[in-house]
Amino acid sequence: MSTTTWPTQQDLNDLQGDVILGLPKRTEDFIFFNIQDANAFKTDLKQLIPAITTTAQIKKLRDDISEHKRCGRPGLIKTVGINIAFSNLGLKKLGITDELDDPAFDAGQLASAQALGDQGFVDSSNKFDPNWLPEFKSETDGVVLIAGDSRTSVVEGAHKVENIFGASIRKVLVVKGQVRPGPEKGHEHFGFLDGISSPAIETLTKPLPGQIVVPPGVLICGTEGDVDSAGNAVTRPAWAKNGSFLVYRHFNQLVPEFNKFLEDNPLEFPNIPREQGSELLGARLFGRWKSGAPVYLTPTHDNPKLAADKQHNNDFDYSEDPLDQTRCPFAAHIRKANPRADLKDFGATALTQHMLVRQSIAFGAELAADEIESHTTRLDRGLAFVCYQSNLSNGFEFVQKSWVNATNFPPKTINGVAYNSGFDPIIGQNSGAPRQTDGMNPLNANAETTLPIDFIVSKGGQYYFTPSISALNTKFT
Ligand code: HEM
Structure with missing residues (x-):
């Protein structure tokens, strides 16, 4: 066939x-x-x-x-x-x-x-x-x-x-x-x-x-x-x-709660204002800045020009410093969901077999003033997530269960010890229990971040x- x-x-x-x-x-x-x-x-x-x-x-x-x-x-x-x-x-x-x-x-x-x-x-x-x-x-x-x-x-x-x-x-x-x-x-x-x-x-x-x-x-x-x-x-x-x-x-997104979490937990650096510390934390949770610029290529500040440049905005594979998280956490959403060269020693198809095509769209209302003020979601909003693959056990099911939810993924051995990078902080799921993730602080990769709630909730x-x-x-x- x-x-x-x-x-x-x-x-x-x-x-x-x-x-x-x-x-x-x-x-x-x-x-x-x-x-x-x-x-x-x-x-x-x-x-x-x-x-x-x-x-x-x-x-x-x-x-x-x-x-x-x-x-x-x-x-x-x-x-x-x-x-x-x-x-x-x-x-x-x-x-x-x-x-x-x-x-x-x-x-x-x-x-x-x-x-x-x-x-x-x-x-x-x-x-x-x-x-x-x-x-x-x-x-x-x-x-x-x-x-x-x-x-x-x-x-x-x-x-x-x-x-x-x-x-x-x-x-x-x-x-x-x-x-x-x-x-x-x-x-x-x-x-x-x-x-x-x-x-x-x-x-x-x-x-x-x-x-x-x-x-x-x-x-x-x-x-x-x-x-x-x-x-x-x-x-x-x-x-x-x-x-x-x-x-x-069908994913509901708790946007005011997510924003409050960033506000309350800025990454702290000398001479960096608090808001920038919050922005950096958000970018490291995703692996990209809001503009889309990858933190691996621009680790300390957003770069909208790079984000808009299709010849460069996806041109990286984490291979230059595979055991270092200064530029991009191992657990960042885009690295968990597509670890690129992190899997290069695991055979030709270890990565490619699990690729999927996403065709999602947002749904729901923009934030209302009272939601911003109270830091509490009142209106439904989120992502109608759609992806395509030829085999569910290789595609979505594998990525969700064996990559983003797997705290020991991507596989890294540092100083002879298997490293636990924790959950994908965006879509990793632990049945609603608090989740741990590592590597968010570029100055202290071993500092654990606790995500007290799921900011994205599956509604089926x-x-x-x-x-x-x-x-x-x-x-x-
Ligand atoms: C509400 C839920 C989700 C949100 C808000 C979200 C958001 C994002 C964002 C902002 C990006 C970066 C832009 C891009 O490369 O396209 C991204 C990339 C990606 N996401 Fe998600 N995502 C969600 C759910 C999922 C799920 C459920 C999966 C699969 C299990 C997934 C897999 C991916 C993959 C494979 C990439 C590309 C990574 C790369 O190639 O670098 N996402 N997502």
Whole structure:
């Protein structure tokens, strides 16, 4: 099933557009649904397929957007992108019983909640009940993603989808993603620029300096490099080719509480004002300044010019001083989630096999004055986290369990002793218990930082499969 010539034009027409290149978006609706009537759904899906946005269309659209910007034309090009994905329950409802060879997908995200470190409680029958939104606990059959340049465009797309499906689906939950306003565009709710670093498939896009190059099969099923966690080729049905597993995670962010934590715990240096110490702590927790400039390249002060320079803002791999945290803590979010050269002695695929493509968007209100004043979250806000990979046990599940939650990761031996760098302070999870992290203070790497609460709280999600257009045509209708 593997091919070395991916992608042909046919593949680009086959792969849904959000998977690698991403649906362009200022706003995005996620319509989580249950299938009410499988036969009616199949008939309706036939009508939706021509409206599903392909990678070939996104490639062209992204070129048009670049040209639009280059020419200094006003406004945004109108876009409405639509994608669809199904949970294992959804596949079963449609009578698709082929084994996709991904146990985490088969079991669903709810079954993983405890092992991922989500908050919840164990009931009297020893069953874990996570503190998730009820809609994710009841489990959904699928999700439609509708992304566009404006709310008007997305509403238009949503009407189209709803008119097509009518009563064959029941909307379980609609999450409304929204890129933040003004200068916060592209920044997640804590204020840090998101969406900078992503793995590259060389045959699709020219890698930027520092980008991790992966074979297509790390991200797309049935293509070269699609292997299981032991590195063996997986046996998937032929229709799985050009599909990808979509992870949705609904994260609430406690922004006033996070800001208060930074305010109360500035890194202390002679001649550095308190606010700058707080700013530095924030940057070291993430591994990037709010502008997106990596602390590894600019450890003491932000550098927005570097942040905006795509030829340099991702061009580092921690290899110059692998046992020193002065420039970047081992536990910083971006280092835990992509340790780059920290894994260079562990084999060629130790890093690349676990890469994933993120296509998230912020949701919820901007901070209200009373929240800032009281340092307490009153309104829901956070990240509608989306990532794609060909194998959940290699991708999201592995990164969350074995990297960001693993206190002994990345593997470092200092003076003959295995070093414990602690949790990823941003997304590492300890079932809600306080977390320790090391290396935040550049002058004293062994000083431990205690994070008293989780500033990011998982409210659930699901694992979906985003089928190719040809699979939708032949298998789903
Ligand atoms: C609310 C939750 C999250 C927030 C606010 C957040 C924020 C960020 C920010 C600001 C960056 C730096 C910009 C960039 O390189 O794109 C980043 C990078 C990254 N994040 Fe997250 N993230 C979140 C959840 C996650 C989760 C759940 C994962 C995976 C388990 C993850 C994996 C990554 C990866 C792989 C990178 C790129 C690292 C690199 O290549 O240098 N993030 N994130």
